[in-house]
Amino acid sequence: MSIEQEPPLPEPDRVSQPMLWEFVRLADYRVPSPAGASAALEKWTSLRQLFRRDEQNQQDEQAPVKSEDELRHLSQSRLHRLARPIDWRGAAAALDAALADWLQASNPATAVRFVIGQPHCGHPEILAHWATRHDAIRIEAPSSEQILGDDSAWLEAWPAIDRLWVLANLEHCYLRHANGLGLVRRLLEQAASGALGRGVIACDSWAWAYLQEV
Numbered sequence: 052m053s054i055e056q057e058p059p060l061p062e063p064d065r066v067s068q069p070m071l072w073e074f075v076r077l078a079d080y081r082v083p084s085p086a087g088a089s090a091a092l093e094k095w096t097s098l099r100q101l102f103r104r105d106e107q108n109q110q111d112e113q114a115p116v117k118s119e120d121e122l123r124h125l126s127q128s129r130l131h132r133l134a135r136p137i138d139w140r141g142a143a144a145a146l147d148a149a150l151a152d153w154l155q156a157s158n159p160a161t162a163v164r165f166v167i168g169q170p171h172c173g174h175p176e177i178l179a180h181w182a183t184r185h186d187a188i189r190i191e192a193p194s195s196e197q198i199l200g201d202d203s204a205w206l207e208a209w210p211a212i213d214r215l216w217v218l219a220n221l222e223h224c225y226l227r228h229a230n231g232l233g234l235v236r237r238l239l240e241q242a243a244s245g246a247l248g249r250g251v252i253a254c255d256s257w258a259w260a261y262l263q264e265v
Contacts, residue, residue, distance in 0.1 A: 072145035077167055139173060143180035150251070154185070162245040166253040174253040178219035181251070187215040190250075192223035193234060199226065201233040206241065212248030222258035232265055 146166065153159050168174040182189050193205045210216055218224075225235035239262075241247050254262075 072142040074146055074149035074166070077165075137173060137176075139176045139180050142173065142177045143184060146177060146181050147184065159249070162249050163242040163247065164251050165259075166251060167256055167259050168253070170255040170257050172255070174255065175219040178217050178251065178253045182217040182219075185215055187217045187250075190216055190218040192218070192220050195226065198224070198234050199228065199230050201230065203237075205234065206237060209247055212246075214248065216248065216250040218250065218252045221252050221254035221262075225258075225262070227261075235262070 150164060153161070153164055166174060166178065168177075179189065181187070188210045190209070193202065196202070197205050221235070224238060225231050242250070242252065
């Protein structure tokens with residue numbers, strides 16, 4: 052007696068997962084348009100507010116479920132469950148893909164690549180993960196005293212040019228002060244000339260826009 056096995060079920064069509072992270076050339080970056088549902092919700096909320104007569108009811112509806120004082124008393128474990136830390140590994144992998152050709156080139160046209168992101172978008176954390184993946188040296192930003200004193204020792208202590216390095220926060224390398232720009236100017240000059248070797252510099256977009264003007 053034999054038992055015939057059932058034929059295998061056909062595999063469902065595999066739908067490619069959307070990319071959560073993508074790095075593009077700065078000239079190609081566009082601000083994302085608001086989602087249709089979010090835009091419709093905002094318009095509906097505005098319309099309701101126009102015809103709302105009972106201001107007290109409106110305030111009650113907008114009141115938070117928990118007050119700020121109550122939230123501060125939550126334990127760290129509960130806070131962790133409510134708002135988990137962001138996993139930056141996917142972003143680091145996307146950055147890896149964007150820089151793959153540059154990393155593999157024996158003599159790249161540009162020794163230093165810049166990563167520009169919105170303020171508080173996590174670029175220091177992304178670069179930290181990326182540096183770990185490639186055993187790159189992480190450069191600490193200079194102190195306020197070093198910036199104001201135009202301390203050349205910070206640049207002189209740069210690692211050897213045969214080591215890959217990462218500076219994750221260019222926005223912390225200058226101050227908006229008459230004496231606060233000399234050090235970052237020399238940093239950018241040496242980076243552009245290739246004197247610092249191969250590395251990656253990250254900066255938030257507000258600071259980057261400011262540095263373009265000074």
